[in-house]
Amino acid sequence: MSDPLAIIGGAGAGLGQSLVRAFAQNGYTPIGLNRSVPDGAAGTTHAVDLSDPDQISQTVSDLIQTHGAPNLVVHNAAKLVIAGFAETTAAHFEATWRAMVLSAANLACNALPAMVKGGGGTFIVTGATASLRGGRNFAAFASAKAGLRALTQSLAREYGPQGIHVVHVVLDGIVDTDASRALHSMAPERMKKPADIARTYLALADQHRSTWTHEMDLGPMGEAF
Amino acid sequence: MSDPLAIIGGAGAGLGQSLVRAFAQNGYTPIGLNRSVPDGAAGTTHAVDLSDPDQISQTVSDLIQTHGAPNLVVHNAAKLVIAGFAETTAAHFEATWRAMVLSAANLACNALPAMVKGGGGTFIVTGATASLRGGRNFAAFASAKAGLRALTQSLAREYGPQGIHVVHVVLDGIVDTDASRALHSMAPERMKKPADIARTYLALADQHRSTWTHEMDLGPMGEAF
Amino acid sequence: MSDPLAIIGGAGAGLGQSLVRAFAQNGYTPIGLNRSVPDGAAGTTHAVDLSDPDQISQTVSDLIQTHGAPNLVVHNAAKLVIAGFAETTAAHFEATWRAMVLSAANLACNALPAMVKGGGGTFIVTGATASLRGGRNFAAFASAKAGLRALTQSLAREYGPQGIHVVHVVLDGIVDTDASRALHSMAPERMKKPADIARTYLALADQHRSTWTHEMDLGPMGEAF
Amino acid sequence: MSDPLAIIGGAGAGLGQSLVRAFAQNGYTPIGLNRSVPDGAAGTTHAVDLSDPDQISQTVSDLIQTHGAPNLVVHNAAKLVIAGFAETTAAHFEATWRAMVLSAANLACNALPAMVKGGGGTFIVTGATASLRGGRNFAAFASAKAGLRALTQSLAREYGPQGIHVVHVVLDGIVDTDASRALHSMAPERMKKPADIARTYLALADQHRSTWTHEMDLGPMGEAF
Numbered sequence: 001m002s003d004p005l006a007i008i009g010g011a012g013a014g015l016g017q018s019l020v021r022a023f024a025q026n027g028y029t030p031i032g033l034n035r036s037v038p039d040g041a042a043g044t045t046h047a048v049d050l051s052d053p054d055q056i057s058q059t060v061s062d063l064i065q066t067h068g069a070p071n072l073v074v075h076n077a078a079k080l081v082i083a084g085f086a087e088t089t090a091a092h093f094e095a096t097w098r099a100m101v102l103s104a105a106n107l108a109c110n111a112l113p114a115m116v117k118g119g120g121g122t123f124i125v126t127g128a129t130a131s132l133r134g135g136r137n138f139a140a141f142a143s144a145k146a147g148l149r150a151l152t153q154s155l156a157r158e159y160g161p162q163g164i165h166v167v168h169v170v171l172d173g174i175v176d177t178d179a180s181r182a183l184h185s186m187a188p189e190r191m192k193k194p195a196d197i198a199r200t201y202l203a204l205a206d207q208h209r210s211t212w213t214h215e216m217d218l219g220p221m222g223e224a225f
Numbered sequence: 226m227s228d229p230l231a232i233i234g235g236a237g238a239g240l241g242q243s244l245v246r247a248f249a250q251n252g253y254t255p256i257g258l259n260r261s262v263p264d265g266a267a268g269t270t271h272a273v274d275l276s277d278p279d280q281i282s283q284t285v286s287d288l289i290q291t292h293g294a295p296n297l298v299v300h301n302a303a304k305l306v307i308a309g310f311a312e313t314t315a316a317h318f319e320a321t322w323r324a325m326v327l328s329a330a331n332l333a334c335n336a337l338p339a340m341v342k343g344g345g346g347t348f349i350v351t352g353a354t355a356s357l358r359g360g361r362n363f364a365a366f367a368s369a370k371a372g373l374r375a376l377t378q379s380l381a382r383e384y385g386p387q388g389i390h391v392v393h394v395v396l397d398g399i400v401d402t403d404a405s406r407a408l409h410s411m412a413p414e415r416m417k418k419p420a421d422i423a424r425t426y427l428a429l430a431d432q433h434r435s436t437w438t439h440e441m442d443l444g445p446m447g448e449a450f
Numbered sequence: 451m452s453d454p455l456a457i458i459g460g461a462g463a464g465l466g467q468s469l470v471r472a473f474a475q476n477g478y479t480p481i482g483l484n485r486s487v488p489d490g491a492a493g494t495t496h497a498v499d500l501s502d503p504d505q506i507s508q509t510v511s512d513l514i515q516t517h518g519a520p521n522l523v524v525h526n527a528a529k530l531v532i533a534g535f536a537e538t539t540a541a542h543f544e545a546t547w548r549a550m551v552l553s554a555a556n557l558a559c560n561a562l563p564a565m566v567k568g569g570g571g572t573f574i575v576t577g578a579t580a581s582l583r584g585g586r587n588f589a590a591f592a593s594a595k596a597g598l599r600a601l602t603q604s605l606a607r608e609y610g611p612q613g614i615h616v617v618h619v620v621l622d623g624i625v626d627t628d629a630s631r632a633l634h635s636m637a638p639e640r641m642k643k644p645a646d647i648a649r650t651y652l653a654l655a656d657q658h659r660s661t662w663t664h665e666m667d668l669g670p671m672g673e674a675f
Numbered sequence: 676m677s678d679p680l681a682i683i684g685g686a687g688a689g690l691g692q693s694l695v696r697a698f699a700q701n702g703y704t705p706i707g708l709n710r711s712v713p714d715g716a717a718g719t720t721h722a723v724d725l726s727d728p729d730q731i732s733q734t735v736s737d738l739i740q741t742h743g744a745p746n747l748v749v750h751n752a753a754k755l756v757i758a759g760f761a762e763t764t765a766a767h768f769e770a771t772w773r774a775m776v777l778s779a780a781n782l783a784c785n786a787l788p789a790m791v792k793g794g795g796g797t798f799i800v801t802g803a804t805a806s807l808r809g810g811r812n813f814a815a816f817a818s819a820k821a822g823l824r825a826l827t828q829s830l831a832r833e834y835g836p837q838g839i840h841v842v843h844v845v846l847d848g849i850v851d852t853d854a855s856r857a858l859h860s861m862a863p864e865r866m867k868k869p870a871d872i873a874r875t876y877l878a879l880a881d882q883h884r885s886t887w888t889h890e891m892d893l894g895p896m897g898e899a900f
Contacts, residue, residue: 134378147372153359441666584828597822603809
């Protein structure tokens with residue numbers, strides 16, 4: 001029997017590709033979905049617009065036909081907008097909503113019914129501090145992340161009783177990627193390591209049905225809740 | 226000097242029109258904005274698509290030219306979708322997001338700068354229990370209401386220090402309107418009275434700068450928090 | 451018929467006495483209960499240890515015999531401890547717990563049954579930012595305030611259906627009193643005015659059964675939620 | 676070098692003893708502290724009153740002298756009171772507060788400074804659904820659990836920057852123990868397995884400093900957040 005399928009929606013150069021690698025090392029057949037395929041990811045990552053219902057429907061349906069229902073699905077797509085409200089346009093609001101809420105709904109509606117038929121599985125959504133509260137310069141990003149969290153909670157309540165473990169993970173602080181090292185002056189040891197996050201996602205996928213986590217935070221030392 | 230302007234975005238036959246009436250009785254010049262003008266509301270309510278940035282920009286700009294900057298703005302527009310996730314389409318997600326998040330962003334970006342220049346004012350957003358958490362059959366509605374709450378929090382943090390009182394009111398339970406009496410078998414005395422909600426909104430607009438409320442719930446007896 | 455009784459548990463020189471005065475001006479017979487009677491409060495304020503079940507039982511029972519069941523009860527007693535955890539002793543934890551949790555339980559268990567028999571009423575609990583989350587230097591204070599909030603929520607769920615409106619008010623920031631002016635360098639206009647808080651408490655007591663608030667914050671401009 | 680010390684405060688017959696066993700199997704020297712030593716636990720579990728500052732100070736100090744600073748400390752002590760508020764006495768409130776808040780403060784103030792000196796470690800607190808909100812029949816239990824959570828948050832903010840990972844775990848639903856099987860008619864497969872909880876606690880103790888969890892829930896399938 002082949003390894004179980006793991007789909008990573010939002011598989012760019014940082015955390016997404018780390019999840020692809022970590023899942024491969026832990027017995028999954030991981031397939032990343034991303035607007036563009038990052039360098040070195042050919043074969044494991046497919047170019048697809050997650051916010052387009054038709055593209056996602058076709059892609060996920062193809063994957064299921066080839067690999068069977070996924071055991072693990074991660075929604076990790078995000079679009080960051082940091083701007084004062086006066087500089088935030090309707091287009092910004094729409095872009096963040098498409099990248100986070102609509103893409104997650106598309107992924108869920110194509111993957112979850114197959115997972116239910118397949119006997120269960122885990123659906124992990126990557127959140128952020130902005131998922132829990134708005135803030136100055138985060139009107140667009142926070143409204144989309146909060147909307148994504150509420151969608152995730154709705155899925156948990158609806159699909160939990162059907163055997164699907166739906167989890168929302170709140171990532172506080174900065175993930176250590178090439179992009180964030182270029183952007184932030186923060187000491188790298190204070191940045192969350194993608195491999196550590198991947199380890200937590202794998203542990204969530206391993207939780208027994210009697211002991212599921214539905215929400216947890218992950219943040220560097222000193223950023224206490 | 227003329228009465229201060231109050232804009233009610235989302236001024237349909239239920240709570241919205243009650244706010245128009247209550248604000249008129251309390252010294253405001255209330256103008257409702259609604260997709261369609263409900264019976265009997267001509268003159269005080271304008272037909273406009275709140276989710277259309279251009280229409281809102283033109284309408285609010287005209288109102289400000291005539292009446293001066295508003296003292297009070299209420300976002301009360303909502304689109305209710307109750308459906309299992311399998312029956313919830315991308316169009317449902319988009320419709321709730323447009324009706325709640327985008328419309329509030331449009332209203333805020335046209336009203337708030339004028340209010341700041343005008344020396345202050347109150348911006349009240351009508352939320353719901355779904356603003357705080359998702360639930361079965363509420364994936365689309367809750368994701369939009371939660372996004373609206375995060376937008377409101379972002380506005381509060383950005384415009385509070387500029388003298389604008391931004392409040393999120395969580396309405397639990399059913400508002401007593403003709404529509405909800407037709408829809409629900411609930412005893413009317415357990416439904417929230419629009420006039421009582423209006424009284425609370427007026428009290429929020431009256432709060433002193435040292436004593437602002439940023440979030441409160443309003444629900445019938447027995448629906449404790 | 452005589453004015454309805456209002457009991458203010460925790461009626462020291464600041465907010466407590468403002469509540470006594472405001473309630474008197476609004477048609478209540480207010481009686482403050484406090485460890486010691488502040489200057490000028492004789493007659494309206496009784497010396498009693500709120501954390502002593504026997505004293506509170508006797509005092510509230512006497513008040514009810516004289517005035518009838520209270521219409522309005524406020525728990526406003528607090529003991530502030532600000533100290534690093536290493537300097538916080540078991541005695542600090544006990545003192546904050548007695549002053550806030552136990553005193554509220556004592557007040558509630560003597561007042562609520564009479565209020566139910568009397569046909570209803572309002573029970574308001576004064577919280578703080580620390581009621582919602584712990585913080586550095588606030589281990590003792592936050593643990594007691596959070597415990598008080600959970601007690602209040604329990605009372606709301608148990609007594610709401612019996613007609614008692616139980617509310618938790620989160621006071622953010624500093625109340626403008628002689629003591630806090632001496633303690634803080636903050637500009638007085640950024641401090642919450644006791645009279646404004648009292649106005650909000652009176653408005654809560656006036657809410658119709660279909661439109662109760664169970665939790666709200668009150669904080670100065672710029673301290674957005 | 677000997678195995679690192681793990682202290683389990685609250686090591687009764689259910690989850691506490693499972694933690695002792697699981698920690699022993701994973702390279703720790705586990706010592707349980709409990710009011711009484713459960714059958715079969717002699718040697719690994721000491722009888723001590725966690726709510727007595729002097730007893731805890733002596734016991735923890737002895738343990739540190741023998742084993743060095745603990746790497747892992749769990750607060751798992753609880754006292755369940757389920758009663759309507761009218762039947763809940765001051766003694767109930769005190770008993771729950773002693774068993775949960777005071778005992779955790781005692782454990783923390785004796786263990787944390789040694790852990791800081793020892794270079795770090797993990798402090799895990801077992802919470803419950805009642806830690807997040809009060810409820811009918813849970814006035815005493817919820818007020819203590821909420822107080823414990825606020826204490827834990829305060830410790831996280833104060834000791835996180837000093838290298839101590841402080842976590843609050845919200846256990847939803849019933850832990851599968853002999854006692855709970857006797858008490859509840861719930862199907863055992865819907866009860867959380869102590870060994871699964873222990874596995875999560877071990878994973879928390881293994882988290883890298885860049886990727887700490889400060890709060891998570893653990894509950895059976897179908898009890899979504």
